[in-house]
Amino acid sequence: MGDVVESLTDVAVVRNTQVLFKDYVKGYPTKSDMVVTSDGTIRLELPKDKDGVILIKNLYLSCDPYMRGRMTKDKKGSYVASFTPGSPLAGYGVAKVLESSHSDFKKGDFISGLTNWEEYSLITDPQSLIKIQHTDVPLSYYTGILGMAGMTAYVGFYEICSPKKTDAVFVSAASGAVGQLVGQFAKLLGCYVVGSAGSKEKVDLLKNKFGFDEAFNYKEEGDLDAALKRYFPDGIDIYFENVGGKMLDAVLSNMNVHARIAVCGMISQYNLNQHEGINNLIFLILKRIRMEGFLITDHYNLYPKFLNTVLPLIQEGKITYVEDIVDGLKNGPAALVGLFSGKNVGKQVVAIAHEYFPDGIDIYFENVGGKMLDAVLSNMNVHARIAVCGMISQYNLNQHEGINNLIFLILKRIRMEGFLITDHYHLYPKFLNTVLPLIQEGKITYVEDIVDGLKNGPAALVGLFSGKNVGKQVVAIAHE
Ligand SMILES: NC(=O)c1ccc[n+]([C@@H]2O[C@H](COP(=O)([O-])OP(=O)(O)OC[C@H]3O[C@@H](n4cnc5c(N)ncnc54)[C@H](OP(=O)(O)O)[C@@H]3O)[C@@H](O)[C@H]2O)c1
Incomplete structure (x- = not known):
């Protein structure tokens, strides 16, 4: 949820950052033809006097060349209306339904179609929107390859x-x-x-x-x-x-x-x-x-x-798709006008909020512990598994942070299991027979971060705890 500015009842009123269209454009558009503002707020509930509407949280916005036509006043022969100065830009996007009084959509659905360039939108005519059925591909794809x-x-x-x-x-x-x-x-x-x-x-x-x-x-x-x-x-x-x-x-x-x-x-x-x-x-x-x-x-x-x-x-991996994703509405205007000088490499998208696991997580390989573990727990699916390998975020604390979301172990019947590799060395020959051919055939790759000389060892070792290493940290004493 965005910044809550008022919450007198159980309904929040939040800041709603928007990209407003300033005025009609002649020639090449520039990012100053738009303004990003966080002055507006929105009440996160459906209006009581209207039916068949949905309240959405916008996730990804599509930058499209046709939007240039909408920046011209009453463009001759245009098939789409001009933008209104002072109002948010509109375009294709992907969003999550927060509330719905429309029979085709329910809370939690993901939709694609026309929306506004703002964090939250109230859509009064949602019939042209498409409910996303397949969420096993990145949701941003519905602004491009699947849009x-x-x-x-x-x-x-x-x-x-x-x-x-x-x-x-x-x-x-x-x-x-x-x-x-x-x-x-x-x-x-x-x-x-x-x-x-x-x-x-x-x-x-x-x-x-x-x-x-x-x-x-x-x-x-x-x-x-x-x-x-x-x-x-x-x-x-x-x-x-x-x-x-x-x-x-x-x-x-x-x-x-x-x-x-x-x-x-x-x-x-x-x-x-x-x-x-x-x-x-x-x-x-x-x-x-x-x-x-x-x-x-x-x-x-x-x-x-x-x-x-x-x-x-x-x-099946038979086609691939390259996206050029900028984060945040504040970067939206530059991304949009960048289309006309070829700044984008692949499909230009503006991400407002990411939904990496719209269908929940089945397996979590835990290396860090702390806040990440808490966040993961509340996003796991029924019968999910957590391999508790490490909790590096806790190793240097005098007292470990408390994990608040363990109740999900019961609610979602999650198996969470710690292990120490020292108990499993009898599997080394089997492991080698599996992994060595994968390396040799180029099916897996490995990144090492090698520093030269024992004199650099101490810095390399302590660097693990501030994330200095990129890949496996090794100290090379002599190269063979
Ligand atoms: N008919 C329809 O219903 C429909 C629907 C969607 C899109 N379109 C059209 O399809 C075309 C591609 O759209 P898209 O979404 O795929 O855009 P895009 O390729 O992702 O972005 C536009 C690209 O056009 C190139 N470009 C910009 N100015 C140019 C210029 N003066 N001369 C030559 N190339 C220029 C740039 O690439 P370079 O670095 O290669 O120059 C830029 O990256 C656009 O013309 C768009 O209007 C039509």
Whole structure:
């Protein structure tokens, strides 16, 4: 719970930090177009005069390029309303239900969908929100791979691009929330895939983490046409368009007959007063190209099908997802405007509060004791196990701290068992036969923190109690 400012009854009134939209923006947005304030408060109960509403605690907020459109007053042709100056920003997010008078949601549920950029929100029309059923993946994924960005990649690639496994696929803004998935979907199908991104770090990610066949930094290519010819000597069959402008012009002249372009976004144009002209549209005719724009909001009927496809791919490790998470609403404005200079590496998320174990803890390997043990106890599941290995937080205290939550041992039928390794050395040969091959096959790794010379031994030893060591602390006297 946030700072309680008043608690006259059993209902708390807490501070509700918010990110307010200041005023309409021209050109590139800056973080000073928003203000973070903790002046407001919220009463943590449902209003008595309204039914069908929910009170939520926001956990993760999604930063999305389309939000730039909402910063312009009555944007021409816009499909989403402008923000209201003085009100909190709104966008996709993940939240926990604190109270509900809506039959679809109950206290403790996790939901994803449109919310406000604030710690707590009262949602008066929750019917568009999705109740999260699968909490065995990070909840933040519902802002990205399992949310709007994931749906966009899925619909854009499978529904709009009509892909075949022999296709050569090009993705721009390829390391972002949408692009990283489009490339992986295309690779799963067997396509040849190339991505463009704006830094070496992102290019490395595309090739080494997401499995793109090739990737290039478009900022270092003086001639985009030449770059595309280098990576697509036989032409492009599918272009997943995220950026528009010069890249689109270069792609058009490199496309094959009957190629497809899924026009998903044109981020290079969002902050310009007048969009750049595209000169190569004649290739639509010459090459009989299908170029089709889409808005993901038209396709939410596919969400269950999408979830059935993508969730197993995540669980089986067949696709991966990189997030760029900043902590705290105070860092939200910079994260949002960072999208337009490519500061984000992967899906940009703002975390307000983390829920690491929404479904509780089954096993706790206890190394520290004290406050951590108390906190863990109240988060454990029925029949959970605690291996009590160590309690280093207590070793230097004259009197050990009291643990208050032991009642959960009974309530949750938890087994908590201390052990000393000296009782178990007969297992050493079995242990070695198990662990040595895992090391040799690279299936487990080990980090050591080695200081050289006995003279550094005392500092290394006492450093354990202030966390100076990073990994296993060793003193090397002589190296062999
Ligand atoms: N049609 C729909 O329904 C729909 C839904 C979701 C998203 N979208 C669109 O899909 C695109 C990608 O969205 P996302 O959420 O995945 O964003 P993102 O890739 O996570 O973030 C935006 C990225 O765009 C790149 N960029 C920024 N300014 C650029 C410029 N002037 N020229 C070229 N690249 C630029 C940056 O990467 P670099 O470092 O690579 O430059 C930046 O990291 C956006 O255009 C967005 O509007 C459309």
